Amino acid sequence: MGCFILFFFAIGTAVDYLYLDAFTPAGPAFPVATVLALGFAASTTLTAYYRGADMILASLGAEKLNLQIPEHRELQNVVTEMALASGSPMPRIFVSFDPAPNALATGTNEKNAAICVTAGLLTLLNREETQGVIAHEMSHIRNDDILLMTLVSVLLGGIVLLSDWGRRGFYGSQSGRRMGRKSPLLFLPLLLLIALSPLIAQLLAMAVSRQREYLADATAAQYTRNPGGLARALERIRDGAMPFSKASRGTAHLFIMDPLRRRLDERSGALADLLATHPPIERRIALLYRMAGIAQPIEDRSTVQGSNVQRVQ
Amino acid sequence: MIFVLWAIIFVVGIWIISTYNGLVALRLRVQNAWRQIEVQLKRRYDLIPNLVETVKGYMQYEQDTLQKVIDARSQAMTSKGIKETAEAQTALTQSLGKVFALMENYPELKASKNVLDLQEELTTTENQLAFARQYYNDLVTQYNTKQQVFPSNTLASVFKFQPSEFFSVPEAETALPKVNLSLTR
Numbered sequence: 001m002g003c004f005i006l007f008f009f010a011i012g013t014a015v016d017y018l019y020l021d022a023f024t025p026a027g028p029a030f031p032v033a034t035v036l037a038l039g040f041a042a043s044t045t046l047t048a049y050y051r052g053a054d055m056i057l058a059s060l061g062a063e064k065l066n067l068q069i070p071e072h073r074e075l076q077n078v079v080t081e082m083a084l085a086s087g088s089p090m091p092r093i094f095v096s097f098d099p100a101p102n103a104l105a106t107g108t109n110e111k112n113a114a115i116c117v118t119a120g121l122l123t124l125l126n127r128e129e130t131q132g133v134i135a136h137e138m139s140h141i142r143n144d145d146i147l148l149m150t151l152v153s154v155l156l157g158g159i160v161l162l163s164d165w166g167r168r169g170f171y172g173s174q175s176g177r178r179m180g181r182k183s184p185l186l187f188l189p190l191l192l193l194i195a196l197s198p199l200i201a202q203l204l205a206m207a208v209s210r211q212r213e214y215l216a217d218a219t220a221a222q223y224t225r226n227p228g229g230l231a232r233a234l235e236r237i238r239d240g241a242m243p244f245s246k247a248s249r250g251t252a253h254l255f256i257m258d259p260l261r262r263r264l265d266e267r268s269g270a271l272a273d274l275l276a277t278h279p280p281i282e283r284r285i286a287l288l289y290r291m292a293g294i295a296q297p298i299e300d301r302s303t304v305q306g307s308n309v310q311r312v313q
Numbered sequence: 314m315i316f317v318l319w320a321i322i323f324v325v326g327i328w329i330i331s332t333y334n335g336l337v338a339l340r341l342r343v344q345n346a347w348r349q350i351e352v353q354l355k356r357r358y359d360l361i362p363n364l365v366e367t368v369k370g371y372m373q374y375e376q377d378t379l380q381k382v383i384d385a386r387s388q389a390m391t392s393k394g395i396k397e398t399a400e401a402q403t404a405l406t407q408s409l410g411k412v413f414a415l416m417e418n419y420p421e422l423k424a425s426k427n428v429l430d431l432q433e434e435l436t437t438t439e440n441q442l443a444f445a446r447q448y449y450n451d452l453v454t455q456y457n458t459k460q461q462v463f464p465s466n467t468l469a470s471v472f473k474f475q476p477s478e479f480f481s482v483p484e485a486e487t488a489l490p491k492v493n494l495s496l497t498r
Binding site: 070073074077078080081082084085086087127131223225 | 342346349353429430433434436437440441444445447448452
């Protein structure tokens with residue numbers, strides 16, 4: 001959080017210095033851009049904290065449950081069960097009417113947490129598998145992942161916006177006469193900052209998210225005492241995956257499985273380890289099966305596929 | 314020298330307060346978890362007459378089994394204490410499982426929306442009961458462990474904390490065949 005505000009301070013000061021000639025007699029008496037950037041940072045942070053969950057839910061088109069629909073009633077029952085198993089209060093439940101199977105948890109603490117699943121997930125999974133997914137989301141709530149992830153989501157949006165703004169200002173004034181008067185060395189850090197900041201922020205979100213996904217899988221197994229349910233759910237989600245149109249780069253790390261369906265998530269290796277928002281799905285499934293006592297060699301796709309056959313029978 | 318003595322007394326005092334408060338907090342959480350179980354039990358008692366009433370018309374030849382469920386329910390309702398309740402609940406779970414297994418033989422029963430709704434209600438109640446019990450037992454383990462390990466056991470015995478009882482599952486239930494109550498999709 002502090003880093004976030006400091007970062008905005010640096011950008012604001014740099015913009016002041018380079019474009020507006022502040023801190024010199026000729027420029028404005030007041031560092032306008034610094035104050036603006038700081039104000040923007042503060043308001044984004046506050047908004048992220050108080051309204052972040054609702055903003056994320058609204059961006060996904062999440063709607064309240066309709067208890068007339070049997071599937072929704074079943075979902076509510078499953079969430080109640082998992083709230084009991086984890087010993088936390090009942091979260092708010094939302095459904096997003098989208099065919100892509102996915103789920104996420106958001107909120108700032110366990111009292112105002114919310115779980116959102118897609119309609120696709122409800123039709124694709126049976127009760128046991130839904131239970132595994134909900135247990136995974138409850139684990140995010142209980143392990144205090146949701147606050148960080150929600151904040152990162154909203155702040156990431158802010159940073160991307162600001163860096164776009166800075167970049168445009170920079171290229172736009174390339175031909176301007178102001179540039180000539182300052183040493184080009186001064187531009188380098190600003191340029192780097194602007195170019196790399198979204199990447200750095202995203203790397204941070206991803207690193208946090210990937211470790212927490214493993215932990216949430218393990219905690220889910222502890223709640224349901226049934227790691228096989230979540231493993232089968234992940235298999236079905238993997239096989240039935242399609243891009244979730246309403247998810248964006250800012251919200252991707254919140255989901256149980258990468259909604260943007262980037263190739264990286266299916267690979268393993270150093271680069272994928274660095275850039276993917278989610279750990280390799282095969283590895284997660286294999287680890288869950290191992291917990292269930294059905295040993296599976298990790299990174300071997302053929303045997304994991306073999307278990308699909310078992311499931312169908 | 315005096316200073317060191319005071320420092321030791323201070324540290325020990327802090328330890329006593331925090332350990333005592335930790336034990337009390339755990340005891341309250343155990344009690345709260347037990348109340349959660351009671352809520353589920355109450356819900357189960359309320360649902361069973363509904364189930365029996367609904368399936369009675371269809372299951373002409375299974376009156377014995379249904380009667381057993383009703384008996385088990387009334388016995389469970391009068392049971393007192395954690396151990397007795399746990400035993401009565403096990404009997405009830407078994408007789409209910411038998412009814413669910415028998416329901417598979419009546420296709421017209423599975424086609425009725427009423428029955429399906431009721432079945433989902435009972436499934437979730439059974440699950441909630443199981444999860445509430447699991448959470449309760451986890452807490453009891455934590456609480457009892459804290460009372461028995463050194464050094465917090467000294468405090469526990471001075472302030473007379475009692476170990477809590479597990480809501481245990483007797484051998485009979487673990488030997489039961491698994492009945493999957495969910496509807497395949």
